[in-house]
Amino acid sequence: MLSSSGHKINGPKGIGCLYIRKGLKLRSFVHGGAQERKRRAGTENVPGIVGYGVAAERALRTMEERTAKEIEVRDYMIKKIQEEIPYCKLNGHPTLRLPNNVNFSFQFIEGESLLIMLDMAGICASSGSACTSGSLDPSHVLLAIGLPHEIAHGSLRLTLSEETTKEDADFVVEQIKGIVERLRSMSPLYEDFNEKNRINNRKK
Numbered sequence: 359m360l361s362s363s364g365h366k367i368n369g370p371k372g373i374g375c376l377y378i379r380k381g382l383k384l385r386s387f388v389h390g391g392a393q394e395r396k397r398r399a400g401t402e403n404v405p406g407i408v409g410y411g412v413a414a415e416r417a418l419r420t421m422e423e424r425t426a427k428e429i430e431v432r433d434y435m436i437k438k439i440q441e442e443i444p445y446c447k448l449n450g451h452p453t454l455r456l457p458n459n460v461n462f463s464f465q466f467i468e469g470e471s472l473l474i475m476l477d478m479a480g481i482c483a484s485s486g487s488a489c490t491s492g493s494l495d496p497s498h499v500l501l502a503i504g505l506p507h508e509i510a511h512g513s514l515r516l517t518l519s520e521e522t523t524k525e526d527a528d529f530v531v532e533q534i535k536g537i538v539e540r541l542r543s544m545s546p547l548y549e550d551f552n553e554k555n556r557i558n559n560r561k562k
Contacts, residue, residue, distance in 0.1 A: 362414075364406065368519075369413030373406030424520040428457040431518055435460050435527040443535050449500055449513065458518040463505060466548035467512045467541040469496075475537045476514075481530055484515045508547075 360377040364370050378384065390399030417424075436448060445465040464472070469485035476483050485497065496510035505513075516530065542548040 364410040364413060367413045367417040370406050370409040373403055373410045375410070420520075425457045427520055428518050428522070431522050431524055431527055432457060432460055434524055435516070435518075435531060438527065438531045439534065442531060443538055446538075447505075447509065449503070449505065458522075460516040460518065462514050463500070463509045464512040464514065464538050465509055466545045466551065467538060469512050469514060471541055472512070472514055472534075472537055475540075476533060479533045479537075481533060485513050 359379065359382065362375050364373040384397060386396060387398045388400055393399055393402060433453075436452065439446060439460075439462055440448065443464065447463045447465075449461040449463055450459075473483055473485060496505075496507060497513055500510040500513055501507065514534070
């Protein structure tokens with residue numbers, strides 16, 4: 359099976375498609391009418407279907423150009439964060455990743471606090487997938503790839519689009535940098551870390 363949502367390709371929300379291999383039997387999702395081969399009863403969302411079709415056609419037509427632009431801005435943002443913000447970790451492979459995905463973990467802070475302060479600065483971000491946006495638990499994906507619980511808690515996911523510019527990336531990184539510094543200044547974990555470093559340096 360293969361599923362796709364309209365809003366993932368800049369189409370309308372509330373519409374998608376499901377590709378089912380021939381011979382695979384599925385229970386009805388909504389009972390009643392015979393629409394969608396009796397799998398989902400109810401009148402089809404015709405405007406949504408048309409919008410999804412147009413978005414799919416455009417996504418295919420502009421895929422190479424859009425992907426190249428997103429990769430350029432993604433790599434620029436990743437490099438800038440790594441150079442300007444200490445004690446951060448890029449989650450996932452540097453290049454073998456989605457062209458529009460930037461995911462970092464920042465030590466000594468809570469991801470939820472970072473998200474709230476970014477939101478106040480007008481920046482939309484998340485600490486995991488939209489499916490788990492109501493949960494305060496760290497991303498199960500980050501835990502599965504071996505990230506310690508306390509570091510996974512400080513994760514941040516940014517999703518770019520073809521309209522995201524390097525100027526946008528500069529603004530976002532500058533905001534993240536200031537917020538991380540502020541949160542760390544209030545973190546007892548960061549204070550303990552610095553104290554241990556001072557003691558170790560004196561011993562040397």
